[in-house]
Amino acid sequence: MPAAVQTSPVFHVRGLARVYGEGDAAVIALRGVDLDLFSGELIVLLGASGSGKSTLLNQLGGLDSPTHGTLLYRGANLAAFGEAELTLFRRDAVGFVFQAYNLIPSLTARENVALITEICRDPMAPEEALALVGLADRMDHFPAQLSGGEQQRVAIARAIAKRPEVLLCDEPTGALDVRTGITVLEAIEKINRELGTLAVIITHNAILADMANRVFTLSDGRIVSVRENARRGLARDLAW
């Protein structure tokens, strides 16, 4: 990624640590993570359950603050952001995709997306976002009327409709079967390619690694390996 390397990173992380609790009950979820993430990259974070992946993603997305270390977003010190600044950061720069979809059950697909675009600076039309994830014909369905994969794609549409700088996906396929999982990953891949969004995908499934530019493996709160793919595979070619 020569082009990316020359520009400044979106995230610049050094010695990032997060400790939950205190004293004897303290849980060290992250113990010194270093990484730089660049615009347009597709990153896969691999690791066993409990290795600290979600904790790291939450730090990047401004959902949680680190205990120690440097966490810069475009040169700004995220760790020092207050509540209001973090809210604005999340509103304008970050798109989240959660394992549990977290749609509002009382709103239709279109309304779930529109709920977020209502508060953004320069969003795309909810219809456009839904079309991007291949749900143009299901826009007026309620979550209960959609399959898991469709719900997850609504969640992706919701995340990308704000044209975020980064798309953070925490086990987006965790609750899905293979085929559905691939359609969801394709949607993320498409956004990453077409909009140049930095996408970070968490998974404990190593097969997803093929579609990434870079793959970080976490274990016990540390990055234990970084792999750079010379050529990115396509999501649809992934074989479970």
Add this chain to the structure above:
Amino acid sequence: MSLLDTKLLRDLRALRSQAIAVALVMACGLAMMIMTRSLILSLATTRDHYYEEHRFADVFARLKRAPNSVREELAAIPGVAHVQTGIAIQVTLDVPGLAEPAVGLINSLPERGEQVLNRLHVRSGRLPAGRTTVGELAVGEAFAEAHGLRPGDSIAAVLNGAKETFRLSGIVLSPEFIFEAPPGAALPDNKTYGVFWMPYRELATAFQLYGAFNNVSLTLAPGASEPAVIAAVNRLLAPYGGRGAYGRIDHASHRRVDDEIRVLVGLSVAFPLVFLSVAAFMVNSVMSRQIALQREQIAMLKACGFANRQVGAHYFKFSLAIVAGGVLAGALGGIVLGHQLVEMYHLFFRFPQLDFQLDARVLVFATAASAGAAFAGVAGAVRRAVRLPPAEAMRPEAPANFQPSLVERLGLARWFSASLRMALRNIQRRPVRSALTCLALALATAILIVPNSFRDGIAYVIDFQWDVVQRQTVTLSLVEPGPARALSDFKHLPGVVWAEPFRFVPIELRAGPITRRLTLQGLPERGTLSRVIDGEPRQLTLPPRGIVMSAKLAEVMQIKPGDEVVARVLEGREREIAVPVVGLAEDFAGTAAYMELDALNRLLLEGDRVSGAHVVLDRGHWGEFLSAVKRTPRIAGCIIKDSLREGFRKTTAESIGLLQKIYLLFATIVAFGIIYNSARISLSERARELATLRVLGFSRGEVGAVLVGELVLLTLAALPLGLVIGSGFAKGILTAVNTETVRLPLVLTPANYAFAVLVVAVASAASALFAARKVAGIDLVGALKAID
């Protein structure tokens, strides 16, 4: 409308039955507040306006007789603005269609010009012509209505021994007689007591009072001191047989309206306070549950960039929507019921016009109060939800920390089924919530006690007053106190089985700075007809010395048995006598004081005299008796106990009965609302767990039993507590509303308790049934995924 508001509306729809339950409870409290406050406003402003328009006086005095020239001296008293003198005389009436004689108070109309004070309002017809026609009377509306009298009808009255027939010129109202009741009586008796007006010359001539007056009203100049004026009036009138001037506070009609307003003030605070607290608690439980269910939605909103303020506002709006529903329903209910109750006041109070006036300020206050209550109810839950870091909220909630219940640890477990054990554990797992639910159920029980205690109190008063205290058939009163041998004349009237004399003397009782005007009753030491009963209740024997007074009077005058009071006699020869208080009596219709008849006569220095007699009749001679009474000019009045009782039933009892029914309806709605809501919430909290049990192979019945068991256990715990709290409420509210002239005893009957228990049991059963049906319908797969 933002999509967050769309979500709000749809969530509200999904939660509508609970939202309606909460809104209804709130509406009941608000309706009562708006109704009572508006009635207060209606009564107070109508009265004040009436007083002003018709120039109701500030100070009143009766006297034996003073020449009209004294009027100028009265007007010259510093601080007196206007004076009106006249004649007021009590006469015996013969009303067409009424078997017994009635009593009329005839007031004079000024000889020249209009009335200066206490001006009449002519409802129909006109005032007596006076200068051109004689034999005309204007009649007060209450009496006219009770007898269906209309202008042009005639009525006979005995004026100074001579029976004359009068033509009714018109029906009138007076600010002096908003409440038309015989002097000293707390209850209206519009059949046998009426107020009339007649030209001065005609009335004065009949009683040889021409050129004199026996009745004064006056108004005070701005800034004048009422006690000083009263003292000056008393000094001035003393030589003319003055009976003591008094202010509005001692004016019977004014006092009664005032007391009614005081009752309403008590009611306007007590009930709504309880209902609104219950509503606040319900808002809290509904919203806490809603927020718990939407934990992940809240986390998502925050992760997507919604500010805490926006998320918090969303849930506040949720509860405000419920409040809005409650306020709307409450305002409508309050206005409708207020209109009905205003109608009821026409039974007691005679105003030219009494219209319902909505107290707009209370509407604003009520809205603010319920919004505040709802706010207080959800603030904690919202704050917790908003504070939760989004990353935290995404993680599933930690599994509840279950423990074997206390019952199990005590080794009693084998006595309980698995379902009941689970119910017990559920209760114990969340002790605070369980306690609050239990408290809410107890409140539901408690509020049911209050209205029925009113009903039972009324029934008790009716029995007490007219079976225990008053055992005569009729009470005959003489035109003037007469010699004791009048009693034997009474005994010889046809049909009379037994008669006991009484002597009524108007007095002013004084203890320290506190004075009260009342009728001192002289009775036989241990009579069998009109009896003096204490709080036990036990008949008191009147001792040969000293005064027995009603406990309430002693309380307001701050005296106890053994103390001495000063009684100023307001009739005949002016006297002041100091008497010891020797006992306290119980009575509910006004405040009374009693003395042994001979002891009273000794104090009055007038020899053996009686004012009348209580009489027991053989009903077979009813007709003969009444015509004999009508033929006896010395007999001024004849009060039939049963018609008094009937009158009380029709007026006071009916009005309190109407209030009681409204309150009972509200209390029942609230009880159902509370219980239904509790069932819904525990169903919602347990749905996942119950679905899991079903998946594990428990039957619908067993699973339903967990839920129902919990509700039943909490209800069982709540019932006794509720009965205790309810008794306390009843006591507190009665204390708040009891006044000197309007009082109810605290009567708590097993039937009252049984009714409360029954309503709560039915509401619980219905809610349990509903919950059980829901449990049966749980979609097993769906419930395990997501539940709301």
